[in-house]
Amino acid sequence: MTLGRYTCRRLLLGSVQVLAVLVAVFLLVEALPGDAAVALAGDNPDPARVAAIRSAMGLENPAAQRFATWLGGLLSGDLGSSLVSDRPVTEFIAAGLPTTLLLAGVTLLLLVPSSVLLGVFVARRAGGRVDRVVTAATIGLHAVPEFALAIVLVALFGVELGWLPPTALGADPLADPAVLVLPVLVLLARPLCAVTRLVRAAMVDALASDYVRHARRLGLTRARVDYAHALPNALAPAVQQLARTTDWLLGGVIVVEAVFVLPGLGTSLVDAVAGRDMPVVQGLAVLFGVTTVLVNLAADIIAFRLAPRAGSAA
Amino acid sequence: MTDPFPTLRRRGFLALAGGLALAGCAGTQATESSAPRSGGRLRAAFAGGGAKEVLDPHMASLFVEAARSKALYDKLADFGSDLTPVPRLAEKWEPNADATTWRITLRQASFHDGRPVRAADVLSSYARILDPKKAFRAKASLAMIDLTSSRAVDDRTVEFVLTRPYVEFPNALATFSAHIIPESTEDFARPVGSGPFSFVSFTPGRSTVLKRYADHWDGAARLDEVEFVLANEESARVNALLAGQVEYAHDLSPVTARAHESGGRVRIVRSPNSGIQAFAMKVDRPPFDNRDLREAMFLLADRPQLVESVLSGSGQVANDLYGKGYRHYAESIPQRERDLDKARFLIKRAGAEGLKVALNTSEAATGFVEAATVFADQAKQAGITIEVAVGDKDTFWADTLKNGSLSSFRSGAMPIESHVSQRLLSKSTTNVTKWARPEFDALYDKAVSTVDETARDGVYQEMQRTLHAEGGYLVWGFADWVVGTAQAVDGVATAPANTLDWARFDRVWLR
Numbered sequence: 001m002t003l004g005r006y007t008c009r010r011l012l013l014g015s016v017q018v019l020a021v022l023v024a025v026f027l028l029v030e031a032l033p034g035d036a037a038v039a040l041a042g043d044n045p046d047p048a049r050v051a052a053i054r055s056a057m058g059l060e061n062p063a064a065q066r067f068a069t070w071l072g073g074l075l076s077g078d079l080g081s082s083l084v085s086d087r088p089v090t091e092f093i094a095a096g097l098p099t100t101l102l103l104a105g106v107t108l109l110l111l112v113p114s115s116v117l118l119g120v121f122v123a124r125r126a127g128g129r130v131d132r133v134v135t136a137a138t139i140g141l142h143a144v145p146e147f148a149l150a151i152v153l154v155a156l157f158g159v160e161l162g163w164l165p166p167t168a169l170g171a172d173p174l175a176d177p178a179v180l181v182l183p184v185l186v187l188l189a190r191p192l193c194a195v196t197r198l199v200r201a202a203m204v205d206a207l208a209s210d211y212v213r214h215a216r217r218l219g220l221t222r223a224r225v226d227y228a229h230a231l232p233n234a235l236a237p238a239v240q241q242l243a244r245t246t247d248w249l250l251g252g253v254i255v256v257e258a259v260f261v262l263p264g265l266g267t268s269l270v271d272a273v274a275g276r277d278m279p280v281v282q283g284l285a286v287l288f289g290v291t292t293v294l295v296n297l298a299a300d301i302i303a304f305r306l307a308p309r310a311g312s313a314a
Numbered sequence: 315m316t317d318p319f320p321t322l323r324r325r326g327f328l329a330l331a332g333g334l335a336l337a338g339c340a341g342t343q344a345t346e347s348s349a350p351r352s353g354g355r356l357r358a359a360f361a362g363g364g365a366k367e368v369l370d371p372h373m374a375s376l377f378v379e380a381a382r383s384k385a386l387y388d389k390l391a392d393f394g395s396d397l398t399p400v401p402r403l404a405e406k407w408e409p410n411a412d413a414t415t416w417r418i419t420l421r422q423a424s425f426h427d428g429r430p431v432r433a434a435d436v437l438s439s440y441a442r443i444l445d446p447k448k449a450f451r452a453k454a455s456l457a458m459i460d461l462t463s464s465r466a467v468d469d470r471t472v473e474f475v476l477t478r479p480y481v482e483f484p485n486a487l488a489t490f491s492a493h494i495i496p497e498s499t500e501d502f503a504r505p506v507g508s509g510p511f512s513f514v515s516f517t518p519g520r521s522t523v524l525k526r527y528a529d530h531w532d533g534a535a536r537l538d539e540v541e542f543v544l545a546n547e548e549s550a551r552v553n554a555l556l557a558g559q560v561e562y563a564h565d566l567s568p569v570t571a572r573a574h575e576s577g578g579r580v581r582i583v584r585s586p587n588s589g590i591q592a593f594a595m596k597v598d599r600p601p602f603d604n605r606d607l608r609e610a611m612f613l614l615a616d617r618p619q620l621v622e623s624v625l626s627g628s629g630q631v632a633n634d635l636y637g638k639g640y641r642h643y644a645e646s647i648p649q650r651e652r653d654l655d656k657a658r659f660l661i662k663r664a665g666a667e668g669l670k671v672a673l674n675t676s677e678a679a680t681g682f683v684e685a686a687t688v689f690a691d692q693a694k695q696a697g698i699t700i701e702v703a704v705g706d707k708d709t710f711w712a713d714t715l716k717n718g719s720l721s722s723f724r725s726g727a728m729p730i731e732s733h734v735s736q737r738l739l740s741k742s743t744t745n746v747t748k749w750a751r752p753e754f755d756a757l758y759d760k761a762v763s764t765v766d767e768t769a770r771d772g773v774y775q776e777m778q779r780t781l782h783a784e785g786g787y788l789v790w791g792f793a794d795w796v797v798g799t800a801q802a803v804d805g806v807a808t809a810p811a812n813t814l815d816w817a818r819f820d821r822v823w824l825r
Contacts, residue, residue: 034709043678043725044451045712046743050768052449055448061714085368095519151549159556169560170357170521170543240594261545261554263364263519271364271519 003301010300014293018286025285026067029278035059036083036276045100052243057083069280080279082272089283092268096252100264102173103256104249106180107187112242115192119199119238120231126204133195141191150186150259158182167261183260187253187288191245202234209233236303250291337544348804354801354824355539358562358817359551362544364519369502372450377564378564380490382542387493387507390436391484392814393809397640397729400814401492402433403508405533413479413765415488418487420470423531425496426512433466438497450501454743455489455732479763481770482731489732490812510820519544531751535820552798555580561800561824565788567680568628571796580798581806584770585726587639588795588810590632591624591685593673593712593788594723598748601666602719602763605784610660613653614696615689617790624685629792635780637730638792642771644778657696668809670699675722678710683720685790713751715746723787727810732773734758738781747786801825802805 037054038045054060061069073080079089122131158166165171168179206212208229215225252266265284272280360378371383390404401407423431441461443450463475476483483564486492496506505513508533519661522542526535543560545551550562552570556579563580571582595602595611602608610823614785617631630638633650637643661667675686677783683704690700700720705713714721725733736742739758740750752779761773781787805822809815 009337032708033706034712036713039708040375041712043711044375045715046454047715048743049449049453052447052711054446057448063688068796087518095517154549154553159553162557165559166557167545167559169359169545169550169552169554170541171559172649232776258547259550261543261547263544267519267546275363 005306007297007301011293012037014290014297015251019287021289022071022282022285023067025281026063026278027073029273029276029281030063032273034276036278039276040084041272041279044281047116047163059083066278070279074286074301077252079283082280083277084100084275089279092272092280093265093283093287096263096265096268099173099257099262100250100252103180103183103262103264104189104246107191108242108246111188111191111195111245115195116199116231116235118192119196119200119309120203120226122196123200123207123234124226126200126207131200135200138193138196140198142190146186146190146253147255147259149189150182153182153185155226156258167259169261173262179260179262183256186256187249189247189287191241194239195245198238198241199234202237203230206230206234232306236306237300239303239306243295247292247295250295251288340417341793348823348825349462349807350536350823351825352536352823355536355824356537356562356819356824357541357543358564358819359545359554360559360564361453361546361548361551362519364544364546367544368512368519369505369516369522371502371505372439372452372491372493374664375451377817378542378544380562380812381819382522382524383491383493384817385511385540385819386505386509386513387486387495388423388431388509389494389596390493391488393488393727393729394709394808394814395813395815397637397727397810397813399488399729402488402814403436404487406467407484407499409481409765411481411765413551413763414476415482416474416476416483417467418472418474420472421531422470423508425508426498426527428505428726430469431494431497431508432469433472433499436472436494437461437464437466438771439490442495443492450491450527452489452492454736456492458483458486463795477642479815481765482729482762485729485731490728501792506591511540514539526594530820532820536823537819538658540819548670555800556796558800561803562806562822563798566796566798568626568794571628571798572626576699579801581801581803583605583797583799583806583808584628585795585797585808585810586630587637589724589726589793590636590787590789591615591620591681591791591793592632592723592791593686593689593726594721594746595786595788596719596748597786598750599719601664601671602686602786604664605667607666607669608668608784608786610664610696610698610727611693611788612650613657614693614698615788615790616652616692617650618687619692620688621686621791624681625791625793628796630792632791633790634785635731635778636787637726637727640727640730642730642774644775644782646775647779647782650782652737654696661697667697668699669697670701671720672701672718673719673720673722674703674705674710676705676710677707679722679724682724686722689790711744713735717743721746724793726812728812730778731762734777735762738785746795749781749786 036057037050037058040053041050057180070080102288123133125131140213157164164181171179173180210224212230215229252264254266254270257264257267269284315762362378362811363376371387374380374383388403390402391399392402394400394453401762403421403423405419408417440456445451445460458476458478458480460475460477465473509526510530512527514523514525519790523539525539527535548567554560555563574580575582595608597603612634621629621631635644673686675682686702690702693700696790737745738749739755757773757777761770765774799806802825804825807815
């Protein structure tokens with residue numbers, strides 16, 4: 001199969017997957033107790049008031065009909081409006097997306113070179129003291145959940161030492177990039193460990209393979225053998241892991257957004273579910289679904305290009 | 315200064331905390347007040363509702379929305395710290411002999427665009443709230459106004475005609491979110507009010523910037539600007555305050571207050587009697603339709619333990635009544651103490667030995683689940699098994715209004731009269747305890763139509779004696795409201811949340 005046909009088939013499959021996600025999300029949020037009217041009424045659930053809110057929101061229509069109407073709008077490019085504030089869903093996405101993209105972008109920009117270099121560095125010293133230290137450190141750090149690391153870093157560098165801002169409250173991250181340091185460190189920690197370990201393992205395998213030994217016998221320099229011949233093969237599994245990390249980052253990492261007050265897409269989703277604001281939940285589900293499909297497709301294609309035999313595109 | 319890091323320690327960072335030195339931990343608590351001065355921007359961190367928040371004052375329901383409305387708008391009246399209505403945009407109010415018609419004289423005030431505040435603006439604002447097609451929160455509190463008969467006598471005089479005698483009408487003028495907006499306003503993208511601050515900018519879910527309105531009728535604010543920023547995590551609000559990213563952090567937990575009170579880095583401002591903590595028993599269904607069993611529940615509760623463990627001591631023991639320190643509160647009723655023997659006797663008389671009952675709770679309010687767990691232990695000692703059922707926090711209030719027989723309850727400040735009319739009458743819309751008695755309804759009607767202050771107070775006392783003896787609310791505590799500020803902030807009053815002096819940034823200054 002050619003790469004072009006493969007891509008088309010995957011995209012078609014992807015749109016079916018996104019549709020399935022939308023139906024599932026709709027059913028799940030419908031299954032939650034209460035609706036947007038009840039959530040909005042809060043601690044003043046006067047039944048007459050709830051009924052009035054419900055009618056103002058158009059929630060009396062059957063669920064299937066509301067879903068169909070919304071889906072019809074989606075096909076013509078309209079994501080609908082928030083039940084609560086009546087602002088277009090696109091505004092909610094536009095409000096959270098820059099923060100999420102910025103965090104994901106900076107994290108990936110640091111993650112890819114540092115994890116690959118570190119992985120190769122230790123793989124070339126496999127079994128040595130440096131390798132053992134790095135392996136122990138990556139396993140240890142990987143075991144620390146984001147929220148715990150975030151709280152430690154904030155308490156130490158943000159509050160006690162005062163070196164870095166503990167939150168991004170009221171700050172513009174572009175104008176004041178210092179607010180991004182701690183959140184990016186937290187986001188970086190676990191993926192860095194995971195990717196480094198994958199690169200190291202694959203590189204160790206590649207360096208022990210027949211073709212690398214053959215290349216060495218031909219008298220190629222060590223650097224050329226390692227970086228031009230072994231590394232591309234070693235990167236294929238790491239690319240899959242990077243795709244998962246990218247997807248995770250683009251979904252908005254709620255814990256990090258909450259601790260550091262960087263309201264991105266994750267926060268938008270949590271707020272929307274809490275308010276049972278279905279159009280916003282659905283709009284974000286479309287975005288996350290499409291992101292997942294595209295990121296994984298891109299990863300498969302890259303892995304295929306890097307190592308045609310090992311890639312999963314075949 | 316023996317324990318500089320109690321919050322950290324609680325989270326298990328003993329080793330880390332032990333290795334750190336706290337800069338300035340020997341600092342003295344600066345509690346003395348400074349002379350008011352003008353200038354500066356105050357950044358205030360509140361919990362928020364995310365990107366869905368709105369600037370329409372009549373749609374407000376969150377604390378940040380209430381605080382922002384207070385800065386941008388005025389009400390005709392607001393509540394003093396004892397929940398007595400205080401005139402605001404209304405200079406005075408004069409009822410007729412039977413309190414069915416009220417003449418309100420407006421102050422000479424102006425909106426931020428220079429237009430005067432007129433009687434027409436007041437009538438139009440109330441008409442908007444009372445619109446039958448809308449569902450504004452203040453609608454129920456203003457429902458006794460007969461709008462078609464009410465009129466503007468002149469530009470600064472409004473005459474409200476009521477559908478029934480209502481001596482407490484000023485409570486309605488002060489009700490939550492009953493703000494006065496310019497006539498026929500429907501667009502709140504750039505809100506215009508008559509409050510002490512005018513609009514500068516708004517980013518939903520993030521920040522609102524307001525600036526001093528020099529011509530405010532109550533005197534100009536001292537701050538040049540106030541910025542509301544949103545952080546839903548309490549820890550984030552505290553961290554931002556400690557690091558100087560904000561100067562005011564709203565709604566802190568008692569644990570945080572205790573941890574930072576003596577540290578000298580921030581000031582902790584506690585406002586007593588800001589809310590009740592309670593359990594609501596539904597009196598219309600088994601098992602709590604039995605009066606003896608309700609009294610047994612009152613007697614088995616160990617209130618000091620609940621206050622100490624759930625509120626970390628930031629509060630006071632309550633006496634199964636609403637509104638300690640508020641006008642008409644029945645101070646004379648003796649404090650109920652724990653009496654396990656009597657509780658066991660009453661349980662036996664009610665035939666409820668070995669009773670198992672579910673206590674519906676959720677994370678809808680801080681401390682709910684903890685209080686339920688502690689109370690379940692206390693009930694166990696009297697032979698009643700309480701099963702703590704943790705439900706969905708987003709729909710908790712609607713769920714517990716209809717279902718179950720025992721649930722967690724809390725309420726912010728409102729006059730005792732409002733508490734009764736909203737929750738304890740046959741026709742009350744949020745009657746969680748299902749307390750519906752014609753003779754009690756009649757007492758309420760008598761109270762709100764009795765013009766004589768002393769006679770009226772007597773009726774309120776009688777109502778509270780009944781509720782204390784056999785009502786459905788087991789009110790165990792009055793929680794303090796806790797706010798943290800930077801040392802440079804002065805003029806923050808201790809007032810229950812949602813009263814006039816709470817979050818009143820026009821009275822705050824920076825040293």
